[in-house]
Amino acid sequence: MLSMTFNAPEEAFDNPSEYLMQGKSVEDLMLHMHVNYRFLAMEPLPTFVCYDVMKNPTIEEDFVPLEAHPDHNIPASK
Numbered sequence: 838m839l840s841m842t843f844n845a846p847e848e849a850f851d852n853p854s855e856y857l858m859q860g861k862s863v864e865d866l867m868l869h870m871h872v873n874y875r876f877l878a879m880e881p882l883p884t885f886v887c888y889d890v891m892k893n894p895t896i897e898e899d900f901v902p903l904e905a906h907p908d909h910n911i912p913a914s915k
Contacts, residue, residue: 838882838910839867840903844891882910
């Protein structure tokens, strides 16, 4: 699982009209990491991202989905 913070709003990604990312996603940005993990036969979990962390921080609110993320995405052991 990749967990990242960006000082950019969520709208900066997956948006072809944005100058910097030009429609690319967070997953596109982190492709090199995903390829490395795939090479090591690791299985990906969904990426967790917090956006706009400096200009418009919502720190306390961000902890709720962060804490729930593993429970929703890691299969229970048998």
